[in-house]
Amino acid sequence: MLLSIEPDGPVPIYQQIRDRIVEAIARGRQPAGSALPPIRQLAVDLGVNFHTVNKGYDLLRQEGLLRLGRKSGAVVRRDASSGPPDPGWAQDWAGRLRTLLAEAAAQGMPATGIVRECEAAVADFTFPAASEAWQGSGSPP
Amino acid sequence: MSAGSLAGVVPVLTVGVLTCSMPAVSRPTVQFGVRVPGERAGSPVIRRERRAYYWRTAVIGVCCTVAAVMTRDYGSWWLPKIILLLELGADLSCFLVARRQIAAVKNADGWFAGRRQTVVADTGWRDDPPRFPVRWMIPALAVMAATAVVGALRYRGLPAHTATVFLGHRVSKSALSALIVAGQLYFTTVLSGLMLIVHRSRPDIEAADPAASALRYRRFLAVITRALLIMAALADLGLLLIALSDWQVYRLSGIGRALPVVPFAAGVLLLGVVAARMGQGGSRLNGNVRGLALAAGTDRDDDRFWKAGLVYVNRDDPALVVAARFGVGWMLNYGNPVAWLLIAGFAAWWAGLAVFGAAAGL
Numbered sequence: 443m444l445l446s447i448e449p450d451g452p453v454p455i456y457q458q459i460r461d462r463i464v465e466a467i468a469r470g471r472q473p474a475g476s477a478l479p480p481i482r483q484l485a486v487d488l489g490v491n492f493h494t495v496n497k498g499y500d501l502l503r504q505e506g507l508l509r510l511g512r513k514s515g516a517v518v519r520r521d522a523s524s525g526p527p528d529p530g531w532a533q534d535w536a537g538r539l540r541t542l543l544a545e546a547a548a549q550g551m552p553a554t555g556i557v558r559e560c561e562a563a564v565a566d567f568t569f570p571a572a573s574e575a576w577q578g579s580g581s582p583p
Numbered sequence: 584m585s586a587g588s589l590a591g592v593v594p595v596l597t598v599g600v601l602t603c604s605m606p607a608v609s610r611p612t613v614q615f616g617v618r619v620p621g622e623r624a625g626s627p628v629i630r631r632e633r634r635a636y637y638w639r640t641a642v643i644g645v646c647c648t649v650a651a652v653m654t655r656d657y658g659s660w661w662l663p664k665i666i667l668l669l670e671l672g673a674d675l676s677c678f679l680v681a682r683r684q685i686a687a688v689k690n691a692d693g694w695f696a697g698r699r700q701t702v703v704a705d706t707g708w709r710d711d712p713p714r715f716p717v718r719w720m721i722p723a724l725a726v727m728a729a730t731a732v733v734g735a736l737r738y739r740g741l742p743a744h745t746a747t748v749f750l751g752h753r754v755s756k757s758a759l760s761a762l763i764v765a766g767q768l769y770f771t772t773v774l775s776g777l778m779l780i781v782h783r784s785r786p787d788i789e790a791a792d793p794a795a796s797a798l799r800y801r802r803f804l805a806v807i808t809r810a811l812l813i814m815a816a817l818a819d820l821g822l823l824l825i826a827l828s829d830w831q832v833y834r835l836s837g838i839g840r841a842l843p844v845v846p847f848a849a850g851v852l853l854l855g856v857v858a859a860r861m862g863q864g865g866s867r868l869n870g871n872v873r874g875l876a877l878a879a880g881t882d883r884d885d886d887r888f889w890k891a892g893l894v895y896v897n898r899d900d901p902a903l904v905v906a907a908r909f910g911v912g913w914m915l916n917y918g919n920p921v922a923w924l925l926i927a928g929f930a931a932w933w934a935g936l937a938v939f940g941a942a943a944g945l
Contacts, residue, residue, distance in 0.1 A: 444793045446703045449883055479706045482901065487704035487785045489900040 443471050447488060455490055459498030467507060467521050468567040474524055478508070478516040506531075591663030593844065595651040595670060597851060599644020602674040604855075605910040606633050610863045612789065615682040616892020616908045618884050620694055621791050628688040632681040639677045643670060678909065682892045699880035703793040708786055713801055715782050719809050722816035723771045730767060730823045734760050737830040756830075758939070763826040765936060770818040773929075778808045780904055781913055787864035787906040790882045796864070803865030807911070810857040817850035858911040888918075 443466050447458040466472040478499070479487070485495045499516055502508035506528075509519045526532075546556050606615070611624040615632065623629070647670040654662050689695075741756045782804070789796040824843035827833055835842055861867055888897040895905050898918035903925075907914045915922040 443706045444703055445706055446701045446790065446793070446880065448699060448701050448880070450700055479704075479709050483709055484704060484706070486902045487706075487708070488702055489785070489897070489902060489905075491899050492901060 445484075445488070447490075449488075449490065455488075455494050456497035456501065459484075459488075459495060460501045463498070463502060464507065465567070467518055470522065472518050472521070474518050474521040476518050477514075478518065480515050591655060592648065592651045593848065595663065595667050596644070596648045597848075598667060598670055598674070599640070599648060601855070601910075602671075603637060603640040603644055604859070605678075606636060608858050608862050608867070608911050609909055610866045610906075612791075612882055613863075613908050614685055615678055616886075616889055617682055617685045617689060618695075618882060618886055619685070619689060620698065620881050623689075623694050626688075628685055632684050636677050636681045640674050643673045643677070647673075678893075679891065686886070695881070695884040700883040701790045701880035702883050703788045703790050705786060705788055705793065705797045708797065713782055713804050715779055716805070716809055716812065719812040720771070720775055720815075723767075723775075723812060723819050726816055726819040726823055727764075727767050727771065730763065730819070730826055733823075733827065733832065734763075734830065737832065741830060759829055760826070762936075762940070763822050763829075765939075766822045767819045769932065770815045770822075774811050774815040777904075777913075778811055782808070784904045784913070785902055790880045799865030799868045801865075802868060803861050806857060806861060810854055814850035814854055817846040817853075821846040861911070863911045864906055 445459070445462045445466070447455055447462065449455060451458070453461075463472065463478065472478065478484070481495045481499060482492055485492045488495070499508060499510060503510050507519055509517045511517070527535075543556060546559075547553075612619055612621055614624065614629050615636070619626075619629070647666050651663055651666050654666070738756065738760065744755055786797055786800045786804075788800065821843045824846065828835065828840075828843070859867075885897075886892070888900075889895055889908055892908055893914075894917060895908075895914050896917045900916055900918065902916050903919050903921050904913045905916055906912075915925065917923070
């Protein structure tokens, strides 16, 4: 997996690390059970402080996407094929999505442009495994 | 020309050739220690400064070599060293002049303004790390073993004090033998140890071409490590030839006394050829693997962490070694305390050697 960050960008580095790993899981490049690089190693490879990588990994752990073990290291806990997310998480995500869409509308982005961006994102993060999992357990949230 | 005067002229000529050719083997996106976007690598200021640098360093190299040749018969040991230092100082000045000119245009025109500056890590690199070629250490170890065997066989038959090829005076046989072994240990352990550290350090990946540059770096690391291990074996062989002469196994006169310099020179030549063919991080390798992954932006403008464009100091970067900015090789991160421990280790080694040499009358 190629992981790129913008160290001098406006988004905090730990957040960028978290975002890139979430994208890799969504694309199926880091399936459930796969190991992520050790914190120290990723810090060396990106040229950032250990604590920054640790903070990014800890965010993923809190979100339930990562399991951090002393012996096993950082392992992806769930992916698109792991079944539907918690109802509470889906509700929270829908709220954040509404805020994002509201930001776009408030900035004057046309509805067609918003839909086009959303479709492009869905096409990028295709969920064949997730669709199968959801079909098996009922309807998508 | 005697062996001693040849040993004074060769380093001056070698430094002249190496410093003059540095820009040709550096990364195109780092010009004289200044990070530049890929499409600016051929801008007029860079072309002009590269041309000026080649001319200036070539003239300096020729003048210093001629001076070293003309003064070779004065017999003073310090004169070639003064010429070498003057040459290094003049070459460094040429580098700094070119760097200042390019940095001025880069900052004035805002070459990085509005660009997405990224750092890329290849997590797959750690799943399939490049292997250190342990078997390529065998030649160096074999030369060291041969030195130990010949030394053990010859030691008893030697007089208590023996004349040395390069020092020109007599020293005790025990001190001389210990010095030879210490020198071989130094070359082998330092070159192997540094390359082991480099194998664990981060790969030099370009944001504009991440997957292909990772592949090129892997190839570069494999070849340059083997070349350096051969270089260690050749340096050990040079020391063995000195030892054999001092242990009276063979005797040469005149220019023939410079025979031990030949393996060293061959090693430097080998490294030069490898560096010229591969370029820094494999940047001169065939680009037919381009396009494996999308460009992740432009390399980060990290000039502020490079003092004088040559010395890397970044306290937030846990890396111990990073790719060098000028020429081919690696540079310590002086913001990492471990780098200072390493330097202290080197200093202690040389200080110990100097004390031992002084005590033994070398």
